[in-house]
Amino acid sequence: MRTARIARRVLIVLLTLTVVIVTLGLSGVAWLRHENRPATGEVPLAGLHGPVQVTRDEWGVPHIRADTDEDAVFALGFVHWQDRSWQMEFQRRIVGGTLAEVLGPGAVEKDRFLRTMGFRRVAEQALPALKPESRQLISAYTAGVNAAMGRTAPAPEFRVLGISPAPWSDIDAVSWSQMMSFDLAGNYVDEIIAARAHARAGQAGIDALYPPAVPGSATILSDEDRARPAAAGTRSDAGADRRDSAAVAAAGAGAVRAAYSLGMAPAPGKGSNNWVVDGSRTRSGAPILSDDPHLGLSSPMLWYLADVRGKDLRAIGASIPGLPAIVIGRTDTFAWGVTNVGADVQDLYVEPKDAPLTSRQEVIAVKGQDDVSVTVRESRHGPIVSDVGVSDAPEVSGPDGQPRTLALRWVALDPGDTTMDAFLDLNYARTVGDAVTALRRYVSPSQNFVLADTEGTIGYYAPGKLPVRSWEGHLPVPGDGSHEWSGYVPFDEVPHVIGPASGAVVSANNDPGPPEASGPRLAGPRVWADPYRAQRILDMLGERTDLDVAAMRAMQMDVRSGPWAELSARLLATTPLDEAGQRALDRLRTWDGVATRDSVETTIFEAWLYRLRGLATDELGEEARSRTRAVGAQLEQGVFCPDAAAGVSTCEQALAHTLRETTDDLRRRLGADMDRWTWGSTHDAVHGHGAFDGIPVLGRIFSSRIPNGGGTDTVAPARPENASLEHRNGASYRQIVDLAEPDASRYVGSLGQGGSPWHPHARDQLPLWRDGADIPMSTREQDWGGTEHLTLTPAG
Template identity: 55%
Template sequence: MNTKTVGPLRRKGSWGRRVATGVLGTLLLLGAAGGGAYAWLRATSEPQRAGNVDLTGLGGRVQVTRDAWGVPHIRAQTDEDAVFALGFVHWQDRAWQMDFQRRVAQGRLAEVLGEAALPQDRFLRTWGFQRAAQSALPALDARSRRLIAAYTAGVNAAQGRGKTALEFRILGYTPEAWQDVDTVSWSKLMAFDLGGNYDDEVMNARVARRLGAGGLDQVTAPYPANGPTILSADEVGAQSAAPQTGATSDAPHLPDTPSLPDTPGLPEATVAALRAHLRAAEALGMQHVPGKGSNDWVIAGSRTATGKPILADDPHLALTAPMLWYLADVQGSELKAIGASIPGLPAIVIGRNARVAWGVTNMNPDVQDLYVEPEGARLTSRQEVIRVKGQADVAITVRESEHGPIISDNGGGGLNFADAGPRVALKWTALQPGDTTMDAFLGLNYAQNWPDFTRALSRYVGPSQNFVYADVDGNTGYYAPGRVPIREGWDGSLPVPGDGSREWRGFIPFGELPHTFNPADGLVVTANNKVVPDGYPYLLGNTRNWAEPYRARRITDLLTATPKLSVADVQRTQLDTRSLVWADFRPILLATKPGSDRARQALGTLQGWDGNMTTGSVGALLFEAWLMQLQEMARDELNDATVMNSLSVLNQLRGVGELCAQGGQGDCAALLTRTLDAAITDLQARLGDDMTGWTYGTLHQVASNHRAFGKVSALAWLFNHHAPTPGGTNTVNVARPEHGTYAQTHGASYRQIVDLSDPDRSLYIGSLGQAGSPLAPHATDQMNRWIGGQYLPMSTRAADWGNTQTLTLHPAGQ
């Protein structure tokens, strides 16, 4: 079959809509070849999952048993062989995903996707993700480098088997061999996805320019003074008594309330250049969005029915096809871990071993700053050449100051640094040399106790996360590792001058980062909320850095309502869809003066709604539609598409409401009437006149879309996966409807519940399935379970695996 591409689809929209579509895609669309084509495609793309195979690079025999859901259980005699096998199965099941993500890090998408991907490549080359990965590799310890090398050998052994992922056939290219640096580069992309506030600074600069510095708190509300913090004042004060590892320092502490700096003026041309990078990141699914966060918590045995801890985690990230995570059970001589891995990384990222369990959520400290460089600042430059499929190469100049890359350059659309005005540099912990985060993740897999755990985390750089801990001995803990800059007299919320007056004063010493061991109340809850009370001596971020407090408050309420918690109680908490946001908005919204009979009917429906965001609820859809309209209240003041968060809207409705006025006229009461009518009009256009049929799940559906073909009409039906889902804005089971579409594009990408009384009774589940190919049997077999609140056994016992297939890997020549 001819798989040469036939040219790009000329449609407006993101680069994904204009990806070249092959003859293969057309045949699939038309069904011209019938069932035989599917059989042929599966035979030539599906990897071998049973039998025996000889491979170069192995030291001994390895058994890979895939369970009833396609999860591999790897049994090897050495750790190197176990990680080799993990690389082998990662490439077998997720080859396209791995190649795509390394092309993202390298800024080499246009080579295979064409001119439409140039803005992404400009962004990626200018920021220098791959260069940062190359600088990090030599800093890793000997064990990490050894395991990475074994992983690389396993990936390349699988690639050498000759099976080709469907995406490679459609785009007509053969992937290159995997290299060690490709493993490190993915961690840099995760650092961007979770670890900065660059986009906030760009928005804040626009807000301050139009509304003054006081406008920042109106558009993005500060964290409430009564909002829950992860650690209490007592726990922060007791840190010196807790077991600690890592260096100490006499670095100066920050004042409790830093002042905002004078912000250098940024003309519209410069802001446009900076926002071009944001748009490029959005096209890659790397943007910051409300609801992209996570929940995790750890419960001491004093609060559980078994007397042993329970640890839960559900990271909220982009929901893609294939899914981000890959469930795996990896056992060598010392390495014995099970949980969620990421294809491209040689470790279990979230999970457990026989003694220790861990979970992560985004801490979201401020680790990025924008510097407006003065005239005469010393800059270096380099040339980057971007290869473009079907066209001439494109050369760009990347300049750097002492702070980092000048990101106001290369904004896309032909914009160059001569057009952009002031030169704005990015300083970011993840771009600095000596990143040993991979040591930390591999070290967690080996940890046997709290000292091992904290020793591993002392190597952690970024993205800074909230790590919860539990062990079979009954201990629980929390640590927030990573490089967090020390700023004196400024809070990092706005761009600052690059004249030396606003420089970092080192990083918070590891031993003084927030942490607790065996807290007295037996409970640690994190939901991207504020980490420490105001008395903590360092500034982790400005008052607008943290997620709204609703999830943290709801989780704490549920977990403290039952004296002795079970795994079933924890499951119910993870799946909770009760909206505390609605509870706050309810009295204000229900007091709205209706502007029409349909508005009166909608208010009557909301009057009887209990705030539960279920797929069959009409009230849930009415509330989210109304909230979307209210979130646009700042657009006329800012002249852009700013979407305010729920707390900012609530503050306006409760207070003076300066942003409620439209065109300088009106008040919040008038805004409520107007936005309710607008929400009803929108839903009527989408769903018809019968309001009783406006159920939440009709519009609110998970959108696990392919990152390259998700918006290519000829292929989207094959690669994308949609279904109605419960949950909403700031519910524990986060499922925020996307503004304007109602789609759920982010959510609990993985769930785990670890029972330390019997670790093999633990549970986990992914959002879609193990396989990357849409034709594979395990492509989507976890999705309905995930939506319905079911789990898979997180067990190393063969009796729990159901029907299995076993592939035995043998060293070549033995």
């Protein structure tokens, strides 16, 4: 009830702001639209050593040219704040847990969770551990951001919320990498869901939600690439008392809700693709590298395209506003791409009741209300996440009658993170060998790096701090000392290959494997993404030796459904309950499995699959909406098929019932004429605004949506997120780097360079992104089209 009242108050405040804007009419819109963003002319700035040329191309991408690397990075900070000031402000408020200060009481629980995790404190510990050269570049970036604050009008969000930004700091410039680690490492959420499944059905419940790996599934490394003695097996910890599992699941419920409320919980189908081929596989005889990281779609988009050149610094690609480096991209002679490894780098510990704990007080400022003081507790393993949301969580005791205290052990919370060193050094790399040296400083989040250079070398590394454990890791474990990490995988033993035997490396969040030829295991076999995307990419590559940029682009945009191929026989055997179900099955029988926007069959299958993925939600909660491959496991085992409220007791009945639910819902939303149930009529790609998404008027102004193709686990990902079938995770950025002629490479973001809806480049990349087009990833001015020239000069 309290949460509902708080939500209503926040809504009233935002609705009032909306009414003010509407009442002001055109003048209100002009007030929001006002921008002072010098894109041309000359701007004198303190902190520069020499003049810097910033040339924005026809897509608003800045091409920065400076005589020193520090001035180049200074200019990157300047343009980041010019175009994305609200994004940078919002990100640092997430890191620091200060959302309630601007969004009001509805954000208090988010702040409580963020303070409990202590991301800001981790960033403070990371900065001193970086190399002096990195610290120097970070300071130059910070100076550039602060210089832009004095030269740029506040973004419209600042005006709506009535706030002003504080000066940027070096800690701010490294802190968002901590949140990227959180976004890409949600194993603790899976552990809580697994505990719920275990409490309900024992090991069978876990197997139904997290089925073991299928022998022969596509792995990143082949037997030839990674031939080693077999690793020792891991022991399972599913033998816990089911009542204790229930207590553990209840204790962690608040932390699970917090992760979902921040949009940073693990999502089935959320992932990335990257692959690289050497010259033996290409038309030109030189390597080609492809990458498209799949993340939450946001407005503004996460990435900011940039071309940064100083004395030695030569990097072009995707940066993240707030961070002083190109995160994915290329130099003049080297390219890299990343996908999430998905290694299990988190463990929940059930602490003994006498475990020593430390505590600290945190004060959360709340807009319009008194400050809220919270106590953050930690054990030797990490923060006590069971303290989050305790007022809403049911009190469930274990077999000993005591509630459970859960601590989170996570590599990203260890002090001294040097990941920023690695990314900055990649911006200087000239060869694959240089990159490997840079990656030795990499900590978190563990990523699959594919690498290529103009000398013809290609390779793959999965660096990062990877814990070594002797148990599978899919359930919380006792904190009594019986389940401790024995160290970390040495860098030379992480999965890697230089010069793969096949001439190609493909990663799509699948198992680096193969299991029978691994060194220390990165995780149990249940954590990897379903292999549909990886297998489809491998199938498209085949034995081809004529690959080029166009072929890579077609592969990135492929929307053939692997789940349909796997599940179709079982689904088509369903006995329908009504005529609409029969007509739906008749249409599916002739479907080729290609999820295009004009396809009615895609709508039927994806809407049905969404419900089947929710077979366990009536018993385990909405967070237990499963991965695609788990649907087959549940239909085979029958553990979660029954639904007493719906009168369903068998999997055959569940199939018929969910098919009728599907056709009833589609008829209600799209009309009785099945021919009008095209995928594009209901399946939108939604870029939601972090603060205003879902708020009337403001949400429509600041968020963005477009009808899209693709579906669950297609290479071009577009898995439905909710009953309305829209998708909010997708390919957040795409690049194709041609090492035969690097300036012929291509890239595109998911929305546009601008942060404000009225920025001239706010959404101009969106239709290109949707339709599989892209823009030149070129450092040559003749490729930039129409340009704006801005010169930054030293003041005085």
